[in-house]
Amino acid sequence: MIVTLTPNPSIDRAITIEALHRGEVHRATGSRIDPGGKGVNVSRALAAQGADTVAVLPAGGPEGHLMEELLDAAGVARRSVPVSGSLRMNVSVLEPDGTTTKLNEPGPTLAESEVDALLHETLEAARTATWVVGCGSLPPGVPSGLYAQLVTRGRELGVKVAVDSSGSPMTTAVDARPSLVKPNHEELAELVGRDLPTLGDVVAAARDLVEGGIEVVAVSLGGDGAVLVTADELVHARATITAPLSTVGAGDCMLAGLLHGLSSGMTPADALATAVTWGAAAVTLPGSRVPTPDDLHGIPVEVTRTPDPHLVLGH
Template sequence: MILTVTPNPSLDRTYEVPALERGEVNRASAERMDPGGKGVNVSRAVAAAGRRTVAVLPLGGAPGALVAHLLDAQGIEVAPVPVAGATRSNIALAESDGVLTKINAPGPELSAAEQELLLETVREQSRDADWIACCGSLPRGLAPSWYGDAVARVHAGGARIALDTSGRALLEALGARPDVVKPNAEELAAAVGRPLATVGDALKAAEEVRALGARAVLASLGADGQLLVSDTGAWFGCARVSSVRSNVGAGDASLAGFLIAGGTGPEALASAVAHGAAAVRLPGSVMPAPADLDPAAVTVTADIPVDRELMEPVS
């Protein structure tokens, strides 16, 4: 079982438009409504693969009730933490050329009692988990140290934890030694405080994040591929993608694929790359099922192309 923790979940509405015209009436060609949040997306991808998953998340108001209903309909067990504030609603506008515009609401502010209940629920639900994935931004009221506290409690219970967050929340959690962290290129650059222009730059940055405490780093480099750096080695993975429909949740699908495949080594990296590549070919934040994967399009190598320039360098 893979347990996910989403401290700031959302109700996500995605509209597909030919091209976004600012200041004009834009008519959508398609629309979707999905339960949102990075951990929620990981659970959705795990469930799509036919694996058991439990989602821990604070829920409040009518949007929170709808999130729980949508998750249940997808076969995801929900461990809700009731909160007084309403769960946030987010909007995404996906253009036909792959450009995505997102409007994310801040979400409710959690009280001290609600924060403690969230941590305690994670501890209680983690007993049967193979992996725990803590993902996304922190809602108002939670200090940047909250993820570090979560990592410490999970480790005290003997479980493994993957962390997908950024900024101070990521840096303050590294001292608790999460088993895996999954930054994208921008988050990786921010963690080390310098730009990334090549795959080699990303590799060096991942090694520095490991030196700060992460036991392994799974770095998403967008269209360039993914890096896995751990104490057993470093690998680079990429996949052929014919077209991009939406990159919403692609990183979350990658993390799910990584954990589904055991969460360690080149085989898990190959699964992560396959899931991420499949996700970008699907609309909105739809998570890939096994039939959507194309393992033959994936290449994983220990011969990392350190001199390759990133197609999307981070300044």
């Protein structure tokens, strides 16, 4: 089982328009609401594929009630921690060419007792888990060391901990040496403090983290796929999507596929191929919808252990 902790979940409203023009009135051609937040998306993707998962999250206000209803409807097992504030609502504006403009609210301020309850519920769920993953930004009131604390406490329970975040929460988590981190290209550059224009630069930065004590570093690279680095492995995988609809949650679906593959005993190469398939499938779906098994068919994935280090990323 895979347990996810999402300290700052959201209701995700995706609105589709023909083209975004600042300051003008737009007529939407479609819209949808999904439960969101990185860890919530990971659990949604796992549940959609029939994998065992539990989502731990705060729930407060009308948006909190809606979140619980949406998760229940999606068949996602959850442990909700009541909080006094209302969950945030994030808005994504989607254009036909796949361009996504996001407006993210900060989230409710959590009291110290609410933060403690979140960590407690996560660790209780982790007692029967193979992986625990701390995901996303932290709302106001949550100390930046939350994920680092999760890593330390998870290690005491004998469970592997993964972290997907950015900024100070990610930096402090890395110092605690989680089993796996999943930054994107920009987050990895921020983490190591230097620009990473080529695939070779990304691999070198990932190897620095592995040498620092992290077992698996998986970096999502958008249209350039993803790369996975361990002490013994270097794997690059990429899928080509010709008709993207939305990139919202694609990296979370990739992480879900990776953790599912690793927990199922796949080799790192096969787990990364699964991850890229799940992430690419998410890009073909509207809003932050997660792929079902039927959505995974027909997505070709190229996998290599000898990637071109001179590949310039983002071109």
